[in-house]
Amino acid sequence: MKTVEIHKPSTWVKYKPELCKGCFAGCCTLPVLVTAEELFHLGFLKFDEVTGPLKRHAERLKKKKIIQSYNSRTHLFTLYQHPNQDCVFLTKDRLCSVYENRPSICRTFPKNSKRPGFCPHQTLGKGTEK
Numbered sequence: 210m211k212t213v214e215i216h217k218p219s220t221w222v223k224y225k226p227e228l229c230k231g232c233f234a235g236c237c238t239l240p241v242l243v244t245a246e247e248l249f250h251l252g253f254l255k256f257d258e259v260t261g262p263l264k265r266h267a268e269r270l271k272k273k274k275i276i277q278s279y280n281s282r283t284h285l286f287t288l289y290q291h292p293n294q295d296c297v298f299l300t301k302d303r304l305c306s307v308y309e310n311r312p313s314i315c316r317t318f319p320k321n322s323k324r325p326g327f328c329p330h331q332t333l334g335k336g337t338e339k
């Protein structure tokens with residue numbers, strides 16, 4: 210059987226919702242781009258901060274390890290990833306700790322993935338290639 214490699218979409222498997230249960234959640238180790246509005250819904254920006262200059266807030270959120278970068282051209286933030294590339298909101302049980310307010314890029318995955326309709330599914334505990 211072919212080994213799934215998270216950064217090689219050609220090795221990904223065809224997505225089916227039932228695959229998510231008991232999955233290692235490789236999708237939550239890919240970079241996640243979010244808007245200021247989404248950071249507001251996650252509770253990391255105040256309402257009036259969303260419309261003002263974002264660079265200063267980006268520096269604060271970087272220090273807090275909520276984001277790892279901010280692109281002033283696109284006005285998009287990249288969520289912080291731990292050294293093993295796990296999303297800042299991924300729990301030890303490989304679940305999303307902010308599921309109700311998760312960003313839209315997470316809600317639409319894998320329709321919007323590098324290989325639409327496919328994802329880096331791997332059974333929890335099996336280990337992954339990165």
Ligand code: SF4
Nearest residue numbers: 228229232236328330
């Ligand atoms: S990698 Fe695929 S199967 Fe696993 S949690 Fe993400 S979307 Fe679900």
Ligand code: SF4
Nearest residue numbers: 237296298299305315
């Ligand atoms: S916000 Fe939640 S669903 Fe999105 S990548 Fe992080 S842990 Fe996964």
